[in-house]
Amino acid sequence: MTVSVQLKGAIEALLFVSDEPVSIARIARVLEKDEKSVSAALRQIADDYVAAERGFQLREVAGGWRFYTHPAHHDLIEQYVLSWDTRKLSQAALEALAVVAYHQPVTRQGINAVRGVNSEGVVSSLVEKSLVREVGKDRSQGNAILYGTTRMFLEKFGLKDLGELPPLEEFAPDPDVENAIKQRLHSVGDESATQDDDVEEID
Amino acid sequence: MTVSVQLKGAIEALLFVSDEPVSIARIARVLEKDEKSVSAALRQIADDYVAAERGFQLREVAGGWRFYTHPAHHDLIEQYVLSWDTRKLSQAALEALAVVAYHQPVTRQGINAVRGVNSEGVVSSLVEKSLVREVGKDRSQGNAILYGTTRMFLEKFGLKDLGELPPLEEFAPDPDVENAIKQRLHSVGDESATQDDDVEEID
Amino acid sequence: MSYRIKTDVFEGPFDLLLHLVSRQKLDVNAISITDVADQYLEHIENMRELDLDVASDFLLLAATLLEIKASSLLPKEEQYFGDELDDLSPQEARDLLIARLLAYKQFKNVAAELSARMESVGRMHPRQAGIEQQFLGLMPDYLEGTTLRGLAVVCADLMHKRAVFLLEAEHVASMPISLEKHAESVARTLRNEGTISFHALLGDDPDPELIVVTFLAILELYKRGLATLQQDEIFQDIVLTSRTPDDEDME
Numbered sequence: 001m002t003v004s005v006q007l008k009g010a011i012e013a014l015l016f017v018s019d020e021p022v023s024i025a026r027i028a029r030v031l032e033k034d035e036k037s038v039s040a041a042l043r044q045i046a047d048d049y050v051a052a053e054r055g056f057q058l059r060e061v062a063g064g065w066r067f068y069t070h071p072a073h074h075d076l077i078e079q080y081v082l083s084w085d086t087r088k089l090s091q092a093a094l095e096a097l098a099v100v101a102y103h104q105p106v107t108r109q110g111i112n113a114v115r116g117v118n119s120e121g122v123v124s125s126l127v128e129k130s131l132v133r134e135v136g137k138d139r140s141q142g143n144a145i146l147y148g149t150t151r152m153f154l155e156k157f158g159l160k161d162l163g164e165l166p167p168l169e170e171f172a173p174d175p176d177v178e179n180a181i182k183q184r185l186h187s188v189g190d191e192s193a194t195q196d197d198d199v200e201e202i203d
Numbered sequence: 204m205t206v207s208v209q210l211k212g213a214i215e216a217l218l219f220v221s222d223e224p225v226s227i228a229r230i231a232r233v234l235e236k237d238e239k240s241v242s243a244a245l246r247q248i249a250d251d252y253v254a255a256e257r258g259f260q261l262r263e264v265a266g267g268w269r270f271y272t273h274p275a276h277h278d279l280i281e282q283y284v285l286s287w288d289t290r291k292l293s294q295a296a297l298e299a300l301a302v303v304a305y306h307q308p309v310t311r312q313g314i315n316a317v318r319g320v321n322s323e324g325v326v327s328s329l330v331e332k333s334l335v336r337e338v339g340k341d342r343s344q345g346n347a348i349l350y351g352t353t354r355m356f357l358e359k360f361g362l363k364d365l366g367e368l369p370p371l372e373e374f375a376p377d378p379d380v381e382n383a384i385k386q387r388l389h390s391v392g393d394e395s396a397t398q399d400d401d402v403e404e405i406d
Numbered sequence: 407m408s409y410r411i412k413t414d415v416f417e418g419p420f421d422l423l424l425h426l427v428s429r430q431k432l433d434v435n436a437i438s439i440t441d442v443a444d445q446y447l448e449h450i451e452n453m454r455e456l457d458l459d460v461a462s463d464f465l466l467l468a469a470t471l472l473e474i475k476a477s478s479l480l481p482k483e484e485q486y487f488g489d490e491l492d493d494l495s496p497q498e499a500r501d502l503l504i505a506r507l508l509a510y511k512q513f514k515n516v517a518a519e520l521s522a523r524m525e526s527v528g529r530m531h532p533r534q535a536g537i538e539q540q541f542l543g544l545m546p547d548y549l550e551g552t553t554l555r556g557l558a559v560v561c562a563d564l565m566h567k568r569a570v571f572l573l574e575a576e577h578v579a580s581m582p583i584s585l586e587k588h589a590e591s592v593a594r595t596l597r598n599e600g601t602i603s604f605h606a607l608l609g610d611d612p613d614p615e616l617i618v619v620t621f622l623a624i625l626e627l628y629k630r631g632l633a634t635l636q637q638d639e640i641f642q643d644i645v646l647t648s649r650t651p652d653d654e655d656m657e
Binding site: 005006008009010011012013014016017030031048052053054055056067069070072073076077079080128 | 208211212213214215216217219220233234251255256257258259270272273275276279280282283284286295
């Protein structure tokens with residue numbers, strides 16, 4: 001599909017002044033073009049930059065397209081601009097975020113259950129960082145608030161949509177770990193099954 | 204003069220995240236290059252965009268170099284900007300704005316203290332929207348930036364000056380609520396005081 | 407005011423339990439609270455100076471272990487919940503714990519992947535320079551619908567919240583609830599009532615300090631053989647039942 005230089009230029013100009021990903025539908029509407037040609041143009045623009053080894057790139061993320069600098073220049077930019085976005089998430093926040101991402105919509109209770117620890121503070125901080133938001137209430141659980149991920153989450157993690165999350169199955173503990181946990185929690189336990197009578201003994 | 208693709212990329216990345224013209228001297232300093240090669244690279248980049256009929260350009264203006272959208276697309280951009288939804292301020296942004304309005308000049312730390320949560324992102328977004336600006340530094344707090352409201356803020360609310368803000372006392376919490384809190388705290392104190400007698404009983 | 411437990415090392419009881427399991431065999435059925443405490447304290451010593459947050463983690467672990475232990479102890483006590491209560495056998499309790507540890511490990515793994523992703527995406531900086539001066543006038547009015555009075559109300563509300571927070575914080579700092587006194591008061595209530603739930607002990611709208619100290623108190627009573635504990639599911643209410651200690655159980 002040939003794409004006119006004019007169309008590419010127009011799309012570039014629009015994206016240039018946008019501070020969030022812009023959907024193909026939106027661009028098509030503003031330009032009065034069909035989505036197919038817009039989509040083709042976007043891909044060509046992205047390819048142009050790669051071919052010319054530009055310092056910036058066009059990426060599809062969170063349901064739209066947005067300009068980003070090339071990762072090769074990260075160190076440079078980090079010393080040049082004072083950014084507050086580069087703080088890492090804590091391990092606790094990452095765990096809670098992972099539970100929300102894969103189990104959404106999920107209540108705080110649901111997050112707690114997986115992590116085995118109260119996640120209230122962590123969830124609040126994720127909401128404050130706009131990575132997680134309230135998406136509804138669970139009527140069956142006394143109207144507990146249900147949480148889901150935001151568009152900002154998709155952006156920060158470079159996902160086009162939630163379907164791009166790596167499948168959870170891939171992260172199941174490998175059989176060695178599983179066996180180790182089973183054995184170490186079990187082996188003595190099996191023995192102690194016979195000790196049921198003197199459980200009181202231990203304190 | 205031949206200019207390396209790497210140097211061009213680095214300059215592009217730097218300018219990409221800047222919203223004001225950047226001087227050749229500054230770029231040279233950040234990249235640890237001599238001004239002559241930086242200048243040559245800038246010109247080449249600008250020429251690249253013209254040759255490829257990109258939707259943006261690199262222009263030298265007073266004070267340095269900056270990215271601009273190509274004037275050919277300005278009607279389109281106007282239309283596009285007009286089509287933006289009125290994005291209302293988030294509750295978090297509104298809170299931070301209220302704190303700045305009434306407590307200015309105030310540091311980020313001060314805003315955090317009143318809101319009880321981290322307000323970094325929110326303050327940055329208010330600065331971006333020209334509702335809040337840096338008004339100085341607090342020497343007693345390690346030169347923390349002090350924030351105040353902008354002229355645009357006054358204009359939006361039709362205020363001549365900050366003295367015209369409605370006095371906060373009008374909105375002070377209901378005295379009943381305050382009494383209830385005091386009482387509750389008081390009674391907890393009493394309770395533990397009466398228990399002083401049987402400290403020895405346990406242990 | 408939120409109460410948050412976080413340490414540099416462990417992110418809760420499952421994390422800690424995983425760590426302990428990775429080092430040695432753990433007999434869940436015959437869990438020894440004191441043994442785990444010893445191991446944990448040893449770990450803390452090796453780590454750095456004692457940190458309240460870290461100590462809290464131990465409490466959470468103790469709670470998890472107690473839940474399992476209680477489920478193996480309680481069936482011998484009177485079954486006031488009747489037949490509906492589907493008590494877990496020690497074997498089932500172990501299986502449940504293993505399943506939950508494995509599920510937790512899975513999320514710990516995926517969290518690491520997400521972290522790596524976030525870091526690599528973080529190396530690309532989005533353009534947010536915004537529009538040129540000439541278009542600024544066309545920008546939407548972000549303050550549309552916001553009134554000056556609205557702004558004042560927001561600010562007054564915040565200051566009120568802060569005042570309440572400071573009052574409470576002051577109270578916590580100046581008059582901490584003593585564990586001994588509180589444990590005694592819980593013991594007295596329990597003697598009178600026979601059976602009482604953790605939530606009933608806390609009353610309406612308890613502050614975090616009261617929750618923590620009450621929890622410590624019931625652990626203390628359990629340890630002294632003055633109460634038995636039952637919790638059907640993690641995060642569910644804990645039921646305390648008064649127990650007359652045998653002589654040998656007493657100090």
